[in-house]
Amino acid sequence: xxxxxxxxxxxxxxxxxxxxxxxxxxxxxxxxxxxxxxxxxxxxxxxxxxxxxxxxxxxxxxxxxxxxxxxxxxxxxxxxxxxxxxxxxxxxxxxxxxxxxxxxxxxxxxxxxxxxxxxxxxxxxxxxxxxxxxxxxxxxxxxxxxxxxxxxxxxxxxxxxxxxxxxxxxxxxxxxxxxxxxxxxxxxxxxxxxxxxxxxxxxxxxxxxxxxxxxxxxxxxxxxxxxxxxxxxxxxxxxxxxxxxxxxxxxxxxxxxxxxxxxxxxxxxxxxxxxxxxxxxxxxxxxxxxxxxxxxxxxxxxxxxxxxxxxxxxxxxxxxxxxxxxxxxxxxxxxxxxxxxxxxxxxxxxxxxxxxxxxxxxxxxxxxxxxxxxxxxxxxxxxxxxxxxxxxxxxxxxxxxxxxxxxxxxxxxxxxxxxxxxxxxxxxxxxxxxxxxxxxxxxxxxxxxxxxxxxxxxxxxxxxxxxxxxxxxxxxxxxxxxxxxxxxxxxxxxxxxxxxxxxxxxxxxxxxxxxxxxxxxxxxxxxxxxxxxxxxxxxxxxxxxxxxxxxxxxxxxxxxxxxxxxxxxxxxxxxxxxxxxxxxxxxxxxxxxxxxxxxxxxxxxxxxxxxxxxxxxxxxxxxxxxxxxxxxxxxxxxxxxxxxxxxxxxxxxxxxxxxxxxxxxxxxxxxxxxxxxxxxxxxxxxxxxxxxxxxxxx
Numbered sequence: 001x002x003x004x005x006x007x008x009x010x011x012x013x014x015x016x017x018x019x020x021x022x023x024x025x026x027x028x029x030x031x032x033x034x035x036x037x038x039x040x041x042x043x044x045x046x047x048x049x050x051x052x053x054x055x056x057x058x059x060x061x062x063x064x065x066x067x068x069x070x071x072x073x074x075x076x077x078x079x080x081x082x083x084x085x086x087x088x089x090x091x092x093x094x095x096x097x098x099x100x101x102x103x104x105x106x107x108x109x110x111x112x113x114x115x116x117x118x119x120x121x122x123x124x125x126x127x128x129x130x131x132x133x134x135x136x137x138x139x140x141x142x143x144x145x146x147x148x149x150x151x152x153x154x155x156x157x158x159x160x161x162x163x164x165x166x167x168x169x170x171x172x173x174x175x176x177x178x179x180x181x182x183x184x185x186x187x188x189x190x191x192x193x194x195x196x197x198x199x200x201x202x203x204x205x206x207x208x209x210x211x212x213x214x215x216x217x218x219x220x221x222x223x224x225x226x227x228x229x230x231x232x233x234x235x236x237x238x239x240x241x242x243x244x245x246x247x248x249x250x251x252x253x254x255x256x257x258x259x260x261x262x263x264x265x266x267x268x269x270x271x272x273x274x275x276x277x278x279x280x281x282x283x284x285x286x287x288x289x290x291x292x293x294x295x296x297x298x299x300x301x302x303x304x305x306x307x308x309x310x311x312x313x314x315x316x317x318x319x320x321x322x323x324x325x326x327x328x329x330x331x332x333x334x335x336x337x338x339x340x341x342x343x344x345x346x347x348x349x350x351x352x353x354x355x356x357x358x359x360x361x362x363x364x365x366x367x368x369x370x371x372x373x374x375x376x377x378x379x380x381x382x383x384x385x386x387x388x389x390x391x392x393x394x395x396x397x398x399x400x401x402x403x404x405x406x407x408x409x410x411x412x413x414x415x416x417x418x419x420x421x422x423x424x425x426x427x428x429x430x431x432x433x434x435x436x437x438x439x440x441x442x443x444x445x446x447x448x449x450x451x452x453x454x455x456x457x458x459x460x461x462x463x464x465x466x467x468x469x470x471x472x473x474x475x476x477x478x479x480x481x482x483x484x485x486x487x488x489x490x491x492x493x494x495x496x497x498x499x500x501x502x503x504x505x506x507x508x509x510x511x512x513x514x515x516x517x518x519x520x521x522x523x524x525x526x527x528x529x530x531x532x533x534x535x536x537x538x539x540x541x542x543x544x545x546x547x548x549x550x551x552x553x554x555x556x557x558x559x560x561x562x563x564x565x566x567x568x569x570x571x572x573x574x575x576x577x578x579x580x581x582x583x584x585x586x587x588x589x590x591x592x593x594x595x596x597x598x599x600x601x602x603x604x605x606x607x608x609x610x611x612x613x614x615x616x617x618x619x620x621x622x623x624x625x626x627x628x629x630x631x632x633x634x635x636x637x638x639x640x641x642x643x644x645x646x647x648x649x650x651x652x653x654x655x656x657x658x659x660x661x662x663x664x665x666x667x668x669x670x671x672x673x674x675x676x677x678x679x680x681x682x683x684x685x686x687x688x689x690x691x692x693x694x695x696x697x698x
Contacts, residue, residue: 096150
């Protein structure tokens with residue numbers, strides 16, 4: 001603080017005694033291993049070299065005018081060299097005296113294939129039947145080999161021949177997972193007024209190997225009615241559709257939860273058993289969702305209103321519990337718990353054109369209410385037959401030990417924030433100041449709830465202006481309520497470089513009760529452990545989400561269609577039928593294969609046929625890993641609501657989620673999620689021929 005930062009920019013100096021450059025950093029490492037930031041940028045180098053190729057093929061055969069069969073296959077393979085070089089002079093917590101070198105070689109192989117029969121049939125004058133029936137297979141393999149450690153003899157010579165033979169880590173890993181599915185999506189419409197949609201999907205996941213449940217089925221049903229086709233509405237009321245749906249979404253747990261396996265410890269170079277009780281009675285997780293909504297258009301479609309109310313409940317969530325020490329097992333997995341989410345989503349949009357100028361504007365509002373109905377407390381342990389004691393679950397610690405925690409209680413939410421450390425108070429409730437040292441101090445208290453991370457709602461406002469082919473897009477987003485914990489603010493306070501700590505020093509200290517307390521003591525006290533709740537903030541955030549200017553050379557008709565997709569995408573994009581993800585994930589190789597646009601789904605409720613499956617909404621809408629410890633938490637996309645992220649119980653695996661987008665229809669098959677588990681495969685029973693066996697682990 002107050003020093004010339006240009007001295008830091010000269011991040012290395014010549015060391016005559018070692019005959020090499022070392023780090024220029026005179027401020028010490030402190031208790032967080034501080035280093036020169038320019039040294040970190042230039043002398044602690046991570047590099048990835050990737051070679052990737054993708055292949056795809058499709059074949060379509062028209063059996064009749066109303067029936068065709070489509071087959072598709074896609075391959076996405078990649079090979080990577082991943083290196084980490086740390087030069088001599090790096091802090092010894094991160095490298096040896098002569099430096100450090102790690103190298104990994106990784107191979108990813110992904111294959112997706114499906115065969116689908118598509119029906120598009122008009123009959124009896126008033127009826128229209130669309131159906132998609134088929135099967136799919138997704139196969140993902142990964143193998144990795146690596147070696148790394150401190151440099152042994154020659155400083156800054158990055159070669160495996162120069163890696164220490166005593167301070168090193170070797171790594172070999174691999175996985176092979178597969179998902180096989182059969183599915184059907186059927187929609188029947190009558191006079192472009194009533195639409196009934198039924199979907200069903202059955203998945204055989206390799207993660208279910210060695211369990212009693214080899215597959216899981218999830219159906220959906222939906223009904224929509226175009227009221228504007230049934231009754232005569234005022235001229236300004238252009239369109240009205242009401243819809244309701246129910247869907248069930250299944251998902252498997254991680255591999256190897258049903259069978260013991262050995263884990264290699266790179267630090268000690270030994271194999272270790274996890275000693276987890278092999279529970280073969282684990283069931284796939286299931287989420288049941290209900291939804292009702294309406295779509296209304298006014299003044300020839302210039303003004304549009306979409307509104308949706310939903311409720312969902314998630315069952316069979318996996319918890320890790322510690323059995324009695326006499327059982328011989330360190331942990332056991334049990335399934336229990338129920339989480340309920342309900343909420344509202346609204347979209348109001350307007351678009352109009354005046355000669356060469358056009359304006360599209362839309363306002364969205366989303367609200368979700370989350371409640372934990374049941375945890376695993378009282379569930380009978382399969383190890384010893386005794387009830388499990390789990391009145392609460394510590395989900396995440398937002399900082400170091402003693403920082404605020406997200407703790408789950410029955411009746412609470414997934415975002416409840418608790419503290420058990422506060423500034424010590426006296427018998428009158430005033431902050432205690434030591435009369436001898438004039439200092440404040442933290443004390444451990446009973447755990448109490450202080451805030452919630454869950455917002456009360458979210459608002460977005462998007463505007464698009466176009467004039468003679470020039471486009472301007474502006475988007476604003478606001479988060480209504482919901483607290484945050486600022487580790488950055490705590491860190492800045494602790495080291496006296498925050499704005500408020502500087503103001504306190506200038507003021508001669510911090511006013512506490514009727515006196516002044518030393519600024520350093522006060523801010524280092526509340527800054528420890530993320531402030532023990534003193535740095536929990538309610539930001540009330542309003543931010544510019546996106547600003548863009550572009551030129552469009554296409555014809556006006558194409559521009560209009562493009563705007564229509566963008567405008568409808570938020571609401572209708574949530575729809576997902578039981579059809580498969582028609583491309584290969586970016587779960588391993590790094591990017592989704594473009595999705596085929598020719599796979600028909602269902603008919604539009606106002607007599608327009610959907611052209612096909614639109615591009616995926618994102619490669620990593622969900623990504624979480626929980627085996628690392630209790631401080632990690634997961635986020636899921638609500639299966640009935642694209643655009644609202646809801647916290648959920650942690651699944652004990654890494655998961656990538658991809659949603660298939662459907663523009664319109666009854667939305668019976670909301671978000672039948674495509675999943676990938678990448679932890680391994682042992683054996684799978686399925687209606688398809690062949691047995692898949694993991695090549696590496698038993």
